[in-house]
Amino acid sequence: MRGPGLWWRGKSTLGKVETYTRWSFHFFPLVELTAIGLPVFGQVEAGLAVVLFLPLCAHAVLCGVTASRSLDWTRGTREQPVRLLLSLGVFSALFGAAALGLAGHAPAGGGTAAATTSLCVGVLVFGVGTLALGVRGRRRVLGIVTGVAAGAGLVALAVGLNGSAALGVGLATLFGGGGLSFTSVFSVWLLDSVYELDAARETRTRLAVAEERLRFGRDLHDVMGRNLAVIALKSELAVQLSRRGRPEAVDQMIEVQRIARESQREVREVVRGYREADLGAELAGAQGVLTAAGVDCSVTGSATGLPPAVQSALGWVVREATTNVLRHGDARRCRVTLRPAGNHVTLTVENDGAERTAAQEATGKPGALGGGTGGGTGLAGLRERLAAVAGTLEAGPVDGDLFRVVAEVPLPPASSTASPSASSEATVSRSVSEEVTP
Template sequence: MALSQHMDVTAAGQRVDFSGFFFSWVRSHTGLWMCLVWIPVFLFAPAADIVAMIQDGQAPAWSTALAVVFLMGLAATFAGSVVPASHGRRGSGVQASLVLLAGLACAAMVSFSWVAPFALPAIACGVVLQMRHILPVIVVISLFAGTVVWLVGGGPAGAAGAAVLTFLAGLGNFVVHRLVAVIAELDAARSELARAAVYAERARFARDLHDLLGHTLSVIVVKAEATRRLASKDPDAAAGHAADIESISRDALTEVREVVSGYRSIRLGAELDAARKTLNDAGTTPEIRNEVVSLAGQAEGLLGWVVREGVTNVVRHSGADRCTIVARQDGAEAVVEVTDNGSGTPSGAPDPGSGWGLAGLRERAAALGGRLTASAYDGGFRLSVRVPIEARADDDGTVRR
């Protein structure tokens, strides 16, 4: 994927974060918005009755005071149920608040014929209870509301209306609550995927740039040293090396552009030919055997990168005078081994096989279901990789064969 495409992904991720802010806020403040919405909706009619009782002046003072207590108790108990539960605190206190809320709703119906408060316990269930308990409890509360209305003289129509109102209020709130939660989770997941895509592209770019320029600059250094040595002794040979430096530099510029565009491709045969020439120029005797019959998918590119990185390490770190590169097929796997008779440990590396270049190769091999080993031995250093011949890696890193 091109770098510009991933910049678009970054911008898309920012837009996702902005568009999902509302749903994230609603999800993290469930108790607050439920109190702001449902308490006024379902307690408006009872509050209007209390105002009418006060203005009429004919109702006993104790009745008006009891109505106010019921109304404030309903609001306070509803808030005491949903606010702690929305923050994950579903302790016994929250459960007791839900029971008290149902009791207050029942008492309000019996004392003042208020049907609307029965919806509040059903609504609170969507936050207070666990998922598997919500629907059965809402059904029980709805049937209970209808039964209470029937017993106090509301008749079949009033009982059915109370049951339906309670059920729809509870179920509707539960659906909205879950929908908001799912949308918030999806927005968070999309943002995380966008960030992961940008990180993966940065890692690819860094890995390719290291593998590419590390090798190219090493070859340029070897050519420059040869040019310096031959400048006074053999001007024609020095000029040939200088021309090679110019050609390599131009090729490197083209390859860097390909890396930026995401279309860099490596061929095993070309890398083996380049390795032979590079090793000869560095004064290292090459022994190269290519026994690979055919390659498919992305296996050839991985083997080419291994040859390039292995030769770079031989030229820069090993001090070897002989290097052997073998590419062969072992059943359904392709194998490349790069061995030398040098010091056995790359210069500056705390452990054999460490370093960004080899780490990048391990990532490439893992993405294709292969495995890479790098270790010192008595006679030098060995770099080896095995990869399924038909392996391919999707954009998400999934290996296909």
């Protein structure tokens, strides 16, 4: 049972719904044979029972094949199985009429009439329910159900059954076929709805990525647009002054040089905001993106006071983990916890709905990221970034469909945290002096 269990848990919700729907209709032929065919052997002679059971087996197989092709047509992988639908309709009608004919000519007081009448109703009910999978529109399904029920009642009268028996055949076919047809239509609607929801979720994810790209483009436009316009204007002014032999041309070119350096510094700051992830911004962004994708996301902890290098490394972990939650599995809940403890800080990202197979492929082996040779490039990049700050990363499935990513980074001593500030102050002073000095 371990293999089938892993196979089932490895499927997404979309795959589970489709598999359940398909196998439900594939199970219907067995139900038809068990509930309708086997009782015939106990009510009629053995020879007649075999004669009736063999076409019933053919009808059950035809229903199963038609149901499978109709579901493929529903998903758009095949054309509508028109020939199979016509064949099933004709076969069901002929088989039902033959069974009613046997019931009309059966001797009174025996079980043959009751058995063949039940056989007729069962064949028509399963036939109509399967036909409903291959047509679209409530009116068409309703027309098939009522038409078959009325036809069954008229044929019952024509073969010699009394009025009450014919009415019973018609009503049984109407309610039985209507109930199974409703099940078929509802199953197709549910399957289509699940696919549409999955497509909408994918669309929300792509929109979130597109919005981030637009934000990056707006930031670059805001930084470079004005500065490039000023550079072009001052360069043109310097050209005009130089042609006239004016010494002010040198001052204008010095100003152009200063603006160019300022633009370069601003562009680097914009790009650094994407290359060096800010942990606080990444936590807020992850919560917003996952919430927009329909995932219940909660964030616990604050990045205040953590060194910039630690924030950058953990910010990349949050970004990559969020991407994996959106792309892999079928998460409904995600919990992000940031917990400083003593001389280290721990970041935990946990989500449900993880695909176990995908998780094992991504990690190389269950439980840890360190030893896999087939791991994804994103997780391999995280290991490299955390290794730069002496951090570790573990990930893997836990407790069934949960997937957990745990990153632990040691915190530098207080004396070490001051040196980066001093270094940055020296860098700023150097930059200011370069800007002031021509």
